[in-house]
Amino acid sequence: MKDIGFVGLGVMGAPMAAHLLQAGFAVRVWNRTAEKAEALLAQGARRATTPAEAAAGAEAIITMVADDEALRHVVHGSDGILYSLSAGGVHLTMGTVSPQLLRQLTHEHRECGTHLLAAPVFGSKESAVGKKLWAVVGGQAAAFERCRPVIEAMCAGGTYLGEDPGAAAQMKLIINMLISTAVAALVQAFTLGRAGGLAADKLTEVVRRVFASPLYERYGTRLEKRDFDVYFPLKLMLKDLRLVLEMAAAAGVPLPHAAATREMVVAAIGRGFADADAAASLLRTWEATG
């Protein structure tokens, strides 16, 4: 596999596409706001003027877009990738979208003689830059084998979940639920610790000792240091929570913690933090709540 299309050059997509270039793939890129492609063009990417053009002739077209609506937009329509991808080509979708959409697209791709492979990734901007993302993969096994070098050029590795792309979306949403729950609980821990006079660095230290988790340490340190950079925008956390709650509602499984996190996020949205960092916004909201 050599020729790759890449659609979606946001905070995650841009460093992922850069890894592909560094690994020697020929990459044609498209982004809704074209300026975001400049840095990649300087690194050897070619520009496509539509998603369809990015997909035309590619062995695999990667989409790294924010939500169901954005994915539908780049797949369907006259400029979409669905009809321009060559027979046998693979659409490798790496953003976090709903299982239902993936199941619908699986069907549509099959009718076009192309394949959908879902490989949503865990990790934030830093992990994308450091090639530390972890993918969960669902789709045809042969398509996965062909795309494995592409995935490995961008990620530390991946877990293959079987033939159903929807399973990858389910897994992604479930794990994201665990992460957002942990973040929400950490925010409450730091707020309560502060109210009670506990030193924030001591709290981080004990979290490090008890959880021994890089993820908890990363969030703990940010909350301790009051680091307000945007690692993951709040509105995407809201989207993920909506998707997992809908998935759980359809399955008849109550998720009271995700529901509680969602209401915290809504309060932070009400404070104008939709585009701010999720963890930082929840902290500022919670400190102001009581």
Next chain:
Amino acid sequence: MKDIGFVGLGVMGAPMAAHLLQAGFAVRVWNRTAEKAEALLAQGARRATTPAEAAAGAEAIITMVADDEALRHVVHGSDGILYSLSAGGVHLTMGTVSPQLLRQLTHEHRECGTHLLAAPVFGSKESAVGKKLWAVVGGQAAAFERCRPVIEAMCAGGTYLGEDPGAAAQMKLIINMLISTAVAALVQAFTLGRAGGLAADKLTEVVRRVFASPLYERYGTRLEKRDFDVYFPLKLMLKDLRLVLEMAAAAGVPLPHAAATREMVVAAIGRGFADADAAASLLRTWEATG
């Protein structure tokens, strides 16, 4: 420091006392149900017939009991340790109790010329056996220095939080809240994964990759394997949640996730699981809920 009293030989206390014997301390033990002391007597411990007798002549008396009521019981009264501990002696309390009780006991010990040092520990039975507990310590610095060899004989280490024993209780309750939240979310994740057809071992694998936390791995594996051994009884989780919610109410900090966990625990209590393992009970309750 050589002579130690030890009160409370439950699943945690028994292996902790055994470590003290192995480290060469002379240990006098007392437990509400006397038979639990047998194994330790065989390892060289001496038996005390009351908490007061365990404390009499000891440089430090350790209490490892389940809750405020139990701690009050072994401290106060004619058989309690408060008046039998020699001047300058240290009461090292290692169970999870309320900050208020510790602040009250600090005062009472001071009036008796003795010291209260709080060092509640993180970890379950396995960690106690494997000397992998982590302590959070509050109390007089000099008392901590004198007790450090005792603590290090039982734990992998500890974080010193300053002169207020109540701070150690606060920290313990806050971290326990993080843990019970994580467990509750994992239970929901496994229930939802199962409802959606995800293989439980794949879920554990992705949890391992994303959190890279021995604690998440331990709980994930137990939930995956449906391991119903009693590591931590549900009723103690309820007690900890009650304490942290009361502490947070006094501080004016809402804890919606702890509140949600508490209601899950209550549902499991309603199913008769008070003495069963917390994680396992929550899983069985949640699978039956929908």
Next chain:
Amino acid sequence: MKDIGFVGLGVMGAPMAAHLLQAGFAVRVWNRTAEKAEALLAQGARRATTPAEAAAGAEAIITMVADDEALRHVVHGSDGILYSLSAGGVHLTMGTVSPQLLRQLTHEHRECGTHLLAAPVFGSKESAVGKKLWAVVGGQAAAFERCRPVIEAMCAGGTYLGEDPGAAAQMKLIINMLISTAVAALVQAFTLGRAGGLAADKLTEVVRRVFASPLYERYGTRLEKRDFDVYFPLKLMLKDLRLVLEMAAAAGVPLPHAAATREMVVAAIGRGFADADAAASLLRTWEATG
């Protein structure tokens, strides 16, 4: 106003259309499953074979359908009412749908020279039969004046909220949130009372004395008597909760009680109660939860 079209002859729509016939209106009816129209035809209604046909020539076309998707279906498309309603005609929508959809339809109707008047109603089957519904009305004041006799033929009355049809949807969703919260709390009250040995009829009596509300009395009596008839299907409660939670998320207002009700509903959905009565299903689910 004389000629009315009526689309949607469910548990609510059928008795509402019957009231129009009794009041002397000429009514042309359409329903997805045609048999449901039989009783009304016998009372003098005429049958339309499509929504468009029901609207053609009518001064007002009433839609009483379950959700956004159903409303879109009868409005848009070749068989939809949008292009068949005569210029100046009023589309009176009385089901519970999203404010966004109403705002979109307002615009589309305006372009067609027709009017959208939203008048969602409070009350269940019994209230519809007994003409005890209460409407909340949004839309052009002149259209409201013209439709007032129609609304008054079906309802005890209505509250006019101004020119924006979306405001009627907002009001409907907010009040439905109050009702579902009250029902969820009553379910918990009866479950807890039963667990504690309180006689259910005493609980109903005290609820009657304290709230003095026909609505509380109705639900209280049903829960006391374990009346499992279908007054309002659970899946519609889930839909309403989803809509109000989305509306609140967009406004940045947390709704923890609606979120909690939603998770109760999800648990009941998981037990297979989607089409069963909301209050009864929640009761059976809650009694089995603990």
Next chain:
Amino acid sequence: MKDIGFVGLGVMGAPMAAHLLQAGFAVRVWNRTAEKAEALLAQGARRATTPAEAAAGAEAIITMVADDEALRHVVHGSDGILYSLSAGGVHLTMGTVSPQLLRQLTHEHRECGTHLLAAPVFGSKESAVGKKLWAVVGGQAAAFERCRPVIEAMCAGGTYLGEDPGAAAQMKLIINMLISTAVAALVQAFTLGRAGGLAADKLTEVVRRVFASPLYERYGTRLEKRDFDVYFPLKLMLKDLRLVLEMAAAAGVPLPHAAATREMVVAAIGRGFADADAAASLLRTWEATG
């Protein structure tokens, strides 16, 4: 029955005692802060210098105090009513306390040859003044018959629940849970309505039409008018929620809505509203939350 003792002359107790005087009872009053008795003395009450003195020689001693601790305080100890009440006398407790405390006091009174009759009341200051309180009564039937004229002098009526005084506490706590849930939901409704541009008076009007409940109307009007008088202090709502949640935990019945209300109350406590009106404080907190 003629001679009554009355302990606890707060916002509720004072007008209740006044009704007894107006009905011709001889009333001896005691209050922790003695000045609050002045107005009643002017109306013919006699002053007692201790709870014991209020009870001595009385056929019934009424206690109207805020919580378990206050009730224990006036019952036990050398100045308490327990040993001064004459054999056959009735202790009529009308505040909201825990079922456990009432069951303990029942036992203690029985040993003294006296009776405990629990008759907690529904209604706020206004209802107490207007003699519109409603009592729920538990205790010996004969004691209830003897006290009936006393209760009817202060209340619109009461519901007798049987021999167990604890049942009255259970009923009171369950109904208070319904009320606080309704208030919390109304607060969210007004906040959401305001965010969406709905006129507050229209919301009150629709609430009046749909619920037709004086209780909803009272709260709705206060929230609409932003009436910040203290009708029921927030800290008492927190106490009631704590009691009902503990009762439900013991029974194994989850109360997610009470838990959610509790966290709202905690946020309002954090804003310094402990002594402010519950409904008003929740409104101000919620409006500031998002």
